[in-house]
Amino acid sequence: MTTLDARAVPADSTSTERLSSAGLEYRVVDFSDDERATGFQRAADRGFLGAEPNAESLAQARKTFAERRNVAVYEAGASVSALPVATTNAWVTPLTVPGGAEVGMWAISMVTVAATHRRRGIARSLLEGELRAAASAGVPIAGLTATEATIYGRYGFGSAIPVxxxxxxxxxxxxxxxxxxxxxxxxxxxxxxxxxxxxxxxxxxxxxxxxxxxxxxxxxxxxxxxxxxxxxxxxxxxxxxxxxxxxxxxxxxxxxxxxxxxxxxxxxxxxxxxxxxxxxxxxxxxxxxxxxxxxxxxxxxxxxxxxxxxxxxxxxxxxxxHGWLRILDVPAALTARRFSAPLDAVIRVEDPLGFARGDWRLRAGSDSTATVERAEGAGPDITLDVSALSSLYAGGVRASSLHGAGRIAADASAVEALDRAMISFPVPSLDIWY
Ligand SMILES: CC(C)(COP(=O)(O)OP(=O)(O)OC[C@H]1O[C@@H](n2cnc3c(N)ncnc32)[C@H](O)[C@@H]1OP(=O)(O)O)[C@@H](O)C(=O)NCCC(=O)NCCS
Structure with a gap:
């Protein structure tokens, strides 16, 4: 797996424009600028309800943050020393997928919006900006761990790695x-x-x-x-x-x-x-x-x-x-993993943000590898949204559960085939927060 330096990926133009029209400035923070870096870290700590960091803890955290693509939102015209009103950061990390291969995953962390600026759509701009940045860099999947399970489904993330x-x-x-x-x-x-x-x-x-x-x-x-x-x-x-x-x-x-x-x-x-x-x-x-x-x-x-x-x-x-995933590139993500049983189905993926949207013919053979191509004209055997597909991706969530909850539309035989094909051994797990 080739790793990509997320810091080289520029700020997303759609989020830049959207936030600019709300009087806000959206940018990738230059972590070689000590004042900017410190402001970012202080805002992130405040956003997670932490104590004001001291010089020692700033220096310790800086080692990690400096390796990441840190994105912040400022009040337009704010001074260099002003704290941002929102933060997030990301890096590309190997994610092990069923079968043992690794795919590059856009790991998202440090999503905070200042209590003074909440519920104005800033987090939406941040998250959508991260997903567009990842997709533009050719990264097939994004992932995160969440403080609350109700935040990220709306952006197409699915709870995929229960623990x-x-x-x-x-x-x-x-x-x-x-x-x-x-x-x-x-x-x-x-x-x-x-x-x-x-x-x-x-x-x-x-x-x-x-x-x-x-x-x-x-x-x-x-x-x-x-x-x-x-x-x-x-x-x-x-x-x-x-x-x-x-x-x-x-x-x-x-x-x-x-x-x-x-x-x-x-x-x-x-x-x-x-x-x-x-x-x-x-x-x-x-x-x-x-x-x-x-x-x-x-x-x-x-x-x-x-x-x-x-x-x-x-x-x-x-x-x-615990682990939440968001598929951005359906063929790249699905062909990287192995399947536990043969499957030949047209899957309609709904995705309001467009990345995964479409009808896809997924064929997994008896050798456990798959091909995925656009399905033109054929009606879908299985319909689900990208959040549900992302939940299935790591092989730790049963298609039968999502079908039972109305998250997958398909007849019983298609659900069974999907379930058997997607489930993974070893069972997926994730033992750290990020
Ligand atoms: C979670 C947080 C980032 C949301 O920021 P925000 O700018 O207020 O969110 P937005 O205004 O962009 O809201 C976007 C959508 O998410 C919903 N939402 C926001 N925060 C939510 C929460 N905590 N739980 C459930 N839904 C939430 C909004 O209602 C809105 O829904 P809609 O799209 O259906 O209208 C912010 O509350 C925060 O910083 N919380 C503390 C730190 C934290 O927990 N961060 C998450 C780390 S994983």
């Missing part, structure tokens, strides 16, 4: 899994950041829905960055297999429940390359002395945890939306 949040009553759950053969050791924060990065990168290449991490993400989650709130509470361990090879790592914090000497162990991230490593790290958490509750979010929906304990009723699993 699990676990809360474990360790005393009830017990442990019913194997005793792993390798060993676990405590590691310092810097080693933890490096080990998480290494295992994550190996694992993400084989799991649909995953994207590449970045240094700032690992420094944050491991407490290696001096700016992390409560960094001293972060603990880290790693798992080495029988040969001494690194296979997994766990970042976690401990929280005392009142003054009881009973603790909750909150998993920051757990990365594991082998079933043995996964079992070892879960066992460490669940069998920890003085810990009677373990929490973990962003786990795969097929995480074996409920099967590793003696009493699965001690494991509460809540599935929720």
């Amino acid at each position: 699990s949040r676990f809360t474990v009553d360790t005393r009830q759950a017990g442990w019913g899994g194997v005793a792993p053969l390798g060993r676990i050791e405590y590691i310092d924060r810097e080693t933890l950041a490096a080990d998480i990065a290494m295992v994550h990168d190996r694992v993400r290449r084989g799991v649909p829905g995953r994207i590449a991490g970045w240094q700032g993400r690992w420094e944050g989650i491991s407490g290696a960055a001096a700016t992390v709130h409560d960094r001293d509470k972060v603990r880290g361990i790693r798992y080495l297999d029988e040969e001494g090879v690194l296979r997994g790592a766990l970042a976690y914090t401990l929280r005392e429940k009142g003054e009881t000497f009973r603790f909750a162990l909150d998993v920051g991230i757990l990365v594991a390359e082998t079933p043995d490593a996964l079992a070892a790290l879960w066992r460490f958490a669940l069998q920890h002395d003085l810990v009677d509750e373990v929490t973990a979010d962003l786990r795969p929906v097929d995480d074996p945890l409920p099967w590793l304990v003696l009493d699965p009723r001690g494991v509460n699993q809540v599935v929720h939306d």
Whole structure:
């Protein structure tokens, strides 16, 4: 996969004009300009209801932001030091798709609109501008994680990569899994950041829905960055297999429940390359002395945890939306992935923004690859909007569910064929926020 530097993509002209007519200036921020960069970061923190950043946290976040295409909206004529009234940023990252290939995804983050400027259509201009910028650069799909599940469907994003949040009553759950053969050791924060990065990168290449991490993400989650709130509470361990090879790592914090000497162990991230490593790290958490509750979010929906304990009723699993995708180029996106069963159908995709709109003949063969071409004249077998197609894309959402909810119009046999073809093994998952 060739990666593209999103920073080279100019500001979208339609959004520039639209915001200009509302007295606003829309631009790609020059991050070599310290004042502009600082204003952008302060506005983003304010937009996410965070504290005013200090010099140290600005410098830490700058490393990540400087790698991205930062777009801001200003009041026309505002001084260079004025904070923007809206922010977003984007970069092109590899997204693993069913079958194990990678496609370039336009990852969108830091979408904020100042509380003084909300509900005037600024976010719409930002989001549509990002999608046009991505499409103009030839990027076939966009993705994001969302603070609220109600914001992005209107732009054609679909909830595509659901994940699990676990809360474990360790005393009830017990442990019913194997005793792993390798060993676990405590590691310092810097080693933890490096080990998480290494295992994550190996694992993400084989799991649909995953994207590449970045240094700032690992420094944050491991407490290696001096700016992390409560960094001293972060603990880290790693798992080495029988040969001494690194296979997994766990970042976690401990929280005392009142003054009881009973603790909750909150998993920051757990990365594991082998079933043995996964079992070892879960066992460490669940069998920890003085810990009677373990929490973990962003786990795969097929995480074996409920099967590793003696009493699965001690494991509460809540599935929720996490990764959202938005197809921009139907042929490029669909031909990049593999299909689990043959399919030959004309699919009508509705897309108010136009990128994916049309009738497409999708043919997936017994070798699991597909061809996609414009279907002229033939009536559709399946009709759905781009949000529903994007939900299906990673293979973790059932066509039968969307059909049942009225999001796909097709007869029963077409739904079954679509369902069988799109579903993915391994199950897609996404273990970070971005
Ligand atoms: C979410 C946010 C960016 C929206 O910005 P905004 O400029 O007020 O949004 P717009 O005026 O462009 O609204 C566009 C549409 O989204 C809807 N919308 C906006 N915010 C919404 C929300 N939080 N939940 C549901 N719908 C929302 C609007 O009603 C409007 O709907 P319509 O197209 O059907 O008329 C802004 O409220 C914000 O900064 N929130 C805090 C930070 C945050 O959560 N950002 C999202 C990060 S993933």
